Amino acid sequence: MERQVEEAYDRFVARVRSVFGIELGLYKKPQMMRRLMSLMRRRGFDDFDRFLEALIADPKLRAEFVDRVTINVSEFFRNPELWALLDREVLASLSAQPKLRLWSAACSTGEEPYTLLMLLRERRSLRGVDLLATDIDEPALEKARAARYEARSLVSVPPSFRERYFVRDGDGYRVVDELVRAVRFERHDLLRDPYPPGPFDVIVNRNVAIYFTEDGKAHLYRSLAAVLRPGGYLFVGGTEQIFSPERYGLRQVYPFIYQKQEVRP
Numbered sequence: 101m102e103r104q105v106e107e108a109y110d111r112f113v114a115r116v117r118s119v120f121g122i123e124l125g126l127y128k129k130p131q132m133m134r135r136l137m138s139l140m141r142r143r144g145f146d147d148f149d150r151f152l153e154a155l156i157a158d159p160k161l162r163a164e165f166v167d168r169v170t171i172n173v174s175e176f177f178r179n180p181e182l183w184a185l186l187d188r189e190v191l192a193s194l195s196a197q198p199k200l201r202l203w204s205a206a207c208s209t210g211e212e213p214y215t216l217l218m219l220l221r222e223r224r225s226l227r228g229v230d231l232l233a234t235d236i237d238e239p240a241l242e243k244a245r246a247a248r249y250e251a252r253s254l255v256s257v258p259p260s261f262r263e264r265y266f267v268r269d270g271d272g273y274r275v276v277d278e279l280v281r282a283v284r285f286e287r288h289d290l291l292r293d294p295y296p297p298g299p300f301d302v303i304v305n306r307n308v309a310i311y312f313t314e315d316g317k318a319h320l321y322r323s324l325a326a327v328l329r330p331g332g333y334l335f336v337g338g339t340e341q342i343f344s345p346e347r348y349g350l351r352q353v354y355p356f357i358y359q360k361q362e363v364r365p
């Protein structure tokens with residue numbers, strides 16, 4: 101990347117932080133620059149300064165910008181074999197607890213927390229289950245709350261689950277009320293906001309750390325580990341690995357599943 105463009109991007113990052121409160125500086129730079137420059141070009145801007153002025157003035161462009169920054173791709177049972185592992189090795193033993201506190205952090209349009217609830221519901225009543233699901237992107241959360249999905253997004257849902265946990269809604273499907281009522285969707289920025297107090301038994305945090313810089317990841321894992329209960333589990337994405345998890349008090353117990361260490365007396 102040309103130096104001048106990079107400097108202009110750095111100024112843009114600083115102004116986006118102060119004007120919109122979005123921390124672009126903790127997202128991987130070349131990737132984020134490419135994404136934003138392609139949006140700028142498509143909308144007829146050739147420099148970051150003019151683009152920022154337009155973002156301030158035009159709410160529609162701003163929404164498009166946030167949409168670019170927050171890659172919302174998600175699906176039910178993403179990496180089914182890993183959900184099966186979580187179910188078998190973690191949910192099976194926890195499901196006898198009368199109260200369970202869970203957090204789907206960066207839940208996008210809701211497929212992830214609903215997947216978690218379907219697996220839990222197979223094992224127990226949802227009474228006593230407190231599931232928080234958060235994302236930085238409010239329009240994604242609105243979709244999650246509406247819980248309505250196109251038929252094609254249900255392709256990885258096992259047929260028996262589709263029967264039990266979805267109802268037809270026009271040409272799509274809606275998640276049954278029992279599951280929708282069991283989750284609280286709230287806006288939360290993993291890089292800037294104070295973390296919810298916890299302690300959580302399980303945190304699912306998948307496919308968002310891949311966009312963060314090493315500093316961003318360190319902040320993320322330190323903060324997630326702090327709100328996990330000792331013995332609680334962190335489930336990460338199918339391409340993600342936490343390097344030296346012990347610096348956060350975590351230990352890898354299965355592929356893509358970490359456990360917070362019990363505090364020694």
Ligand SMILES: C[S@@+](CC[C@H](N)C(=O)[O-])C[C@H]1O[C@@H](n2cnc3c(N)ncnc32)[C@H](O)[C@@H]1O
Pocket residue numbers: 169170171172173174175178205206207208209212234235236237240288289290291292305306307308337
């Ligand atoms: C690729 S999706 C992953 C969704 C889901 N966890 C999954 O694995 O299918 C990434 C999500 O991270 C959210 N996100 C990006 N930056 C974030 C931040 N700083 N705080 C919270 N969520 C963020 C995006 O809005 C998007 O919904």
